[in-house]
Amino acid sequence: MWTLRDKYCIAGIGETAYSKASGRTVLDLASDACLKAANDAGVALEDIDGIVSFNFNDSVPAIAVATGLGVPAAQYAVDYAGGGNAANLIVLAAAAAIEAGLAKNVLCYRAMNGRSGFRLGGGRELSARGVTQYTAPFGWITYPQAMAMWCRRHMLKYGTTSAQLAAVAITCRQNAALNERAMQREPMTLEDYMRSRMIVEPFRMLDICLESDGACAVLVTSAERARDLRNRPVHIMGGAYGGGPNQGDDLFDALRWPDHAHNYSKYIAADVWKSAGVGPGDVDVAEIYDCFTYSVIMQLEGFGFCHEGEGGRYVQGGRISRDGELPINTHGGLLSEAYIHGLNHVLEAVRQLRGSAGARQIAGAEIAFTSAGAMTCGSAMVLRR
Amino acid sequence: MGDYLKPIPVADPDSAPFWAACREHRLLLQKCAACGAVRYPPGPFCPHCRSRSAEWIRSAGRGKVFSWIVVTHPVPKDVYAGDVPYVVALVELDEGVRMASNIVGCAPSEVRGDMRVEILFDDVAPGITLPRFKPAETPSR
Numbered sequence: 001m002w003t004l005r006d007k008y009c010i011a012g013i014g015e016t017a018y019s020k021a022s023g024r025t026v027l028d029l030a031s032d033a034c035l036k037a038a039n040d041a042g043v044a045l046e047d048i049d050g051i052v053s054f055n056f057n058d059s060v061p062a063i064a065v066a067t068g069l070g071v072p073a074a075q076y077a078v079d080y081a082g083g084g085n086a087a088n089l090i091v092l093a094a095a096a097a098i099e100a101g102l103a104k105n106v107l108c109y110r111a112m113n114g115r116s117g118f119r120l121g122g123g124r125e126l127s128a129r130g131v132t133q134y135t136a137p138f139g140w141i142t143y144p145q146a147m148a149m150w151c152r153r154h155m156l157k158y159g160t161t162s163a164q165l166a167a168v169a170i171t172c173r174q175n176a177a178l179n180e181r182a183m184q185r186e187p188m189t190l191e192d193y194m195r196s197r198m199i200v201e202p203f204r205m206l207d208i209c210l211e212s213d214g215a216c217a218v219l220v221t222s223a224e225r226a227r228d229l230r231n232r233p234v235h236i237m238g239g240a241y242g243g244g245p246n247q248g249d250d251l252f253d254a255l256r257w258p259d260h261a262h263n264y265s266k267y268i269a270a271d272v273w274k275s276a277g278v279g280p281g282d283v284d285v286a287e288i289y290d291c292f293t294y295s296v297i298m299q300l301e302g303f304g305f306c307h308e309g310e311g312g313r314y315v316q317g318g319r320i321s322r323d324g325e326l327p328i329n330t331h332g333g334l335l336s337e338a339y340i341h342g343l344n345h346v347l348e349a350v351r352q353l354r355g356s357a358g359a360r361q362i363a364g365a366e367i368a369f370t371s372a373g374a375m376t377c378g379s380a381m382v383l384r385r
Numbered sequence: 386m387g388d389y390l391k392p393i394p395v396a397d398p399d400s401a402p403f404w405a406a407c408r409e410h411r412l413l414l415q416k417c418a419a420c421g422a423v424r425y426p427p428g429p430f431c432p433h434c435r436s437r438s439a440e441w442i443r444s445a446g447r448g449k450v451f452s453w454i455v456v457t458h459p460v461p462k463d464v465y466a467g468d469v470p471y472v473v474a475l476v477e478l479d480e481g482v483r484m485a486s487n488i489v490g491c492a493p494s495e496v497r498g499d500m501r502v503e504i505l506f507d508d509v510a511p512g513i514t515l516p517r518f519k520p521a522e523t524p525s526r
Contacts, residue, residue: 126464128392133400134426135485136392137515140473142460149475153452156498201455201470201493246432255426255475255483260452 002239002275008095009226009233010383012041012219013347018183018338021116022213027060030111031068033215041219042230043105045069048219050076050103052094054086054341058118059111076103083120083251084289084334085264087342087372088379089241094220104221110343111215119211131249144208144292146252147374148200151294153260155202157309162202164312165293166193169206169335171320172290176332178359183210184336207293209334216343218350234353235384237367238276240268243377254376261309263295264378265302265371272303276382280305283382284365285352286326287345290333295374296320303371303380322362330360342372346381353385389510390464399427402441407514410506412444414480425482446504447521448478455493472496476518490519 014036016022016029030053038045048071051062059079066074076097080086087110094106114120120143128136140146154160169188176182188206196205226233243264246256254260273279280303288296297311305326306314314320320328331337331348338344349368351357371380396404406413415427419436430437453474459465472488474496488496489505501521508514 126390126392126461127395129395129397131426132392133394133396133404137394137513138473138485138487138517139391139456139465139468139471140454140485141392145454145456145460145473148454149452149473152454156452197458199458201457249426255485260475 001271002092004095004099005237005275005277006235006384007223008098008220008236009223010091010218010236010346010350011221011226011229011231011233012037012039012043013350014038014040014217015344015347016215018181018212018214018340020183020211020213022113026111026113026117027064027068029113029213029215030060030065030109033111033217034065034107034109035069037107037217037219040231041221043219043221045071048105048107049073050094050097050106052076052078052080052090052097052106052108054080054082054090054110055112056083056118056120058114058120065109076106084291084342085251085373085378087289087346088239088370088381089372091218091220091236091346091381092239092241092379095236098220098222104225106220107217108220108343109215109217110341112341113213114339115211116213131253134255135252143252144203145200147292147294148203150260150263150298150375151202151292154294154298157261158312160294160297160312162194163190164297164315165207166190167315168290168293168296168320169193171315172329172333172335175322175330175360176336179331179337182332182337183212184332203292209291210336210339212338212340214338214340216340216347218343218346232354232385234350237278237382237384238272238274239379239381240271240275241379242268247376251375257376262302263298264373264376265299265380268378268380269303272380272382278367278382282367283326283369284367285330285349285362286328286369287330287333287349287371288328288369289342289345289372289374289378290329290335291374293335296328298374299371303369322360327362330357330362345370345372349383353383389513391509393513399429403427406441407506407516408512410514412446412504412516413441414444414482415439416442423480423482425484444478444480446516448476448502448518450488450496450498450500450502451475451477451483452498453488453496474518476502487517488519489517495520
């Protein structure tokens, strides 16, 4: 379990514009976001000695950013192979590296041309090797197709409805309307949702996140160093990474998962809250990984914001809206801001805790929750100002 | 394999007996020779007792629908355009393991959770046979 409560901070954030066609290389996007995060913190690149990222063979390695930006002494330049599951993990890993003495100031980034370049949602290799030989030959190929299976299971077991999925999509869109960076800002009604094209039952188009070009970065350092830096530090109270038994042979495979009506969140919740020393009721704003609408519902249950099976009812009636009991995805999330694989959730949490979220600001936000992941493994953090 | 454009299962040392049996219209599952646990997909170790020793048993090919999806938007479009809507399901076999497959022989709207299904073998291309499922005709146990 994480034992470094409040000892490490996010001291800087940086990001590029989000678009469908950046016209820039992934190296450019990654370097841009990293440079902004270092500048935001007021840390010179000469003092950066760690760079951590995660990718799906769709990005540039940390050493490339270090080389391109002329970081002279990148000692801990490491790439995790991962998807959305890793977006909070890399921040925790950065702090762990500092604690171990491997680095002092670590940049964490996620960068990709996720729409104009490598489209994660678009399909996979058509030669079915490894565990894929037991899935793809049946026309079970894309991530929307993978995760629709989970959503259906939740519907079967708990009676979750399309209108409940819609409540998540509509909430994210309402928040995105206040976010000038968001890729989708036009209002969405329940009727719009219901009329959107069925892609893979039970998912309509509006259950599925965006595809985006862009990059996000954060700078992680010790609380002691963060005190002297340019911006108000955001403390990492607690966090965890992991999942349950039988996480599978890759990030698609969940053939042996105990029950698709719940996901990784159920298995790491106890460590997240225990390490942070607070509980779900203490959270002022929650940025929850929303690659699909259902994943928010499963995580609300798994992390204990509501009981198992009650997530569908929980998201209705405005409880998760900006002025509700638990404001979620105040930037618009992956569904309406951009798909930067969950690191954009961390940036939004930092803004909320700094009090710099503008029209989206949740008044008096002191504790934020972030999560990353939807299936068998994932990560989460509790942050405070 | 000629004109067959869909994903082709590439057999490996762990899976070769499974796919060879499919070609003979038999569904084989791995059973640990030490502890008796049945596993799927095939693999080199028993995840329960870590024995490498396993035998292949013939599955009755019956089970029930654990979850399912209906693909209505084909991906890749050119490959699956003629197939939508089609059903992919997780089928829980009576032997206790779960496998991904298709449900055929009924309209996608007729698939239900816990619906009893039974196997059929589809020779989709020379040398490639896929195990699919249809609603059970024989009385359930």
